[in-house]
Amino acid sequence: MIAKTPVPPYYAVIFTSLRTEVEEGYAEMAIRMVELASEQPGFLGVESARSGLGITVSYWASEEAIRNWKVNAEHRLAQRYGHEKWYSAFKTRVAKVERDYGTE
């Protein structure tokens, strides 16, 4: 569940969100987006948690991989519905991981 990322540098997309009360389609979309992201070139892993605030961090090999993922047609549709229905607020931050350490 902690993503097994390579030695830095690599990239992180930190997506922080607050949900509306609209449940319709949300769980299916969330599962599908992880599946779809995992198939993209340059995808390195993803970590996700929600307790009121939701935080999903996806890891990528390059900025190009992030750009490609951002404009993926199915992902764009999910982004549109997210903005319209599922999220009352969100923030996306694109960051370059410079170093990491931990138990693995």
Place this chain on the structure above:
Amino acid sequence: MIAKTPVPPYYAVIFTSLRTEVEEGYAEMAIRMVELASEQPGFLGVESARSGLGITVSYWASEEAIRNWKVNAEHRLAQRYGHEKWYSAFKTRVAKVERDYGTE
């Protein structure tokens, strides 16, 4: 709850963790560390969520601010107890936020 961070660039420390079953002292430490971090020079905000996996992202104005926070005496004690008692696994990633966008 979504951190109100300034225009990039700034830094993010992504702390991902899995808990042990040891509850003793954990909640108090978590609250105290947010309080203590907030008092540090260069602190910009923090976001936290846990559902099995825990993700805490703290935001900082500079690498120096992150280094100072890392070696803060009270924080070091919390890190030691975290490693020994509260976390079965964790990973810390230091990243430079290059761009962001969202609803605020």
